[in-house]
Amino acid sequence: MKEFFQENKKIAKTITEVAGLANYLWQKGWAERNAGNISVNLSEMMGDSEFELEHYPMFQLERSYDALANLYFFVTGTGKRMRDLAINPMNNACIIKMNKKGNAYHIISMKKRNLYNFRPTSELPTHLAVHNLLVSTGSKNKAVVHTHPNELVAMTQIPRFQTTEMLNKTLWGMHPEAFVFVPRGVFMVPYILPGSHKIADATIEGFKNGHEVVIWEKHGAFAIGETVSDAFDMIDILSKSAQIWFMAMQSGNEPEGLNDDQLLELKEAFLKK
Template sequence: MNILEQEFIKGFMRMCSDGFMQGWHERNGGNLSYRMKEQEVQSIQSAFSYQRAWTDIGTEVLNLANEYFLVTGSGKYFRNVELNPEANIGIVEIDATGTQYRVVWGLINGAVPTSELPTHLMNHAVKKMTTNNLHRVIYHCHTTNVIALTFVLPLKDEIFTRELWEMATECPVVFPSGVGVVPWMVPGGKDIAVATSEKMHNYDVAIWAHHGIFCSGIDFDATFGLAHTVEKSAEILVKMLSMTPHKLQTITPAQFCHLAKEFHVSLPEKFLYEK
């Protein structure tokens, strides 16, 4: 069976292309990973090679032991994924201890997974646990307007959440738990992985100050849609702030509560009232 004809592979490649077309993946910016389902692994496992060496992850993700992930490559360009999948993406296996990985398909010519792999895996571990195994996609992209806001808004969960919720009525429905904010940190290391995974216990979106966003979802559509909604709301806020620093009218706490009731979502009270 042709690996590239698998629906999850095609969905992964489409998301890479969609993100690039939005302008969120300049050069080799951003990364994407997908925790494969058991039946997906079984359907293509005959095409895997187990010749490449095990490599330390740099952290321990025991609840991901023996799982397989489709990931983008380090230094690879999202715009090239559809043109040459095997050179730009690959499948990695996690060992029984949750401390090592090895490439079993793709990432040819010595390519390696994204440098953000530890962050992706730590957050997959958290979301697997907190969503009862439902979330399978982790996505990092350089959303222009969100990044711009991290220079002018206080880096606080409550402020970012409230401002983004106010800009578009759908936002409290799409991300009712809010967004977390991680202060600027060097990417690719354990510190940012730990800080992000702490936010992901409570949120599906973490904003990386001066860098971009980190999203989790059940599938490619939900995860891309989440990132798209957050960035669209940020774009509206940037435009509003360019016209005036003061809102003449907005959505009130009582209206948020009415919206939540109608759409059967729960909105944390800490985000409803300005601090």
């Protein structure tokens, strides 16, 4: 007997896309051990699906996410590896339904006997905070991706790149596509304990200010998109810029970068509304 997430073609397609992305992240070396996490708002795909939630235990949250009441999310699991997610996504992720107050959730994609041995990612506070913002502002973005892109993390180990302004200036300057496809740039969050509400609050500030990528100093990147592929693409482009910077530095030369006139030319050519 098929589960609801197998019979629903839209959800099945989304899960397949997440599995493909998990493989990319592993192959790129951005997902060591159980690093990285992904979530997707599935609510619009659920249709008229109904669940007898009394059969699924409720897990209380420390905060309320009012905009997420009764919504559904695909969320990767804590301690789960992206390389395993790529092979068997629903053994390494789950679908949750938020309760009517937005302060608790039910895992609805697992047999009851497995529920107590599985929890969503430890970064769930940030994922839910981001989705709460996206839903409350009417955003089209449904996907949130967190990963550890090597060169971007390495850049944040260098003091001069620990500000939003300097990091953006350098990343935009290394390759035209970084400016064209990530025109709002990144938002830099100084190092904060992972998995905390404090880092969730800091991340939200970046997305509130219109950024689509947030960099966690000495840790990794958070990105939003309409799909997980859209979110990944922005991190991938920025990572390419970081790679170019390091390659130039390894040659013994400080990279010149695009100047202000060249960036303005790009803006006028590609970013006209």
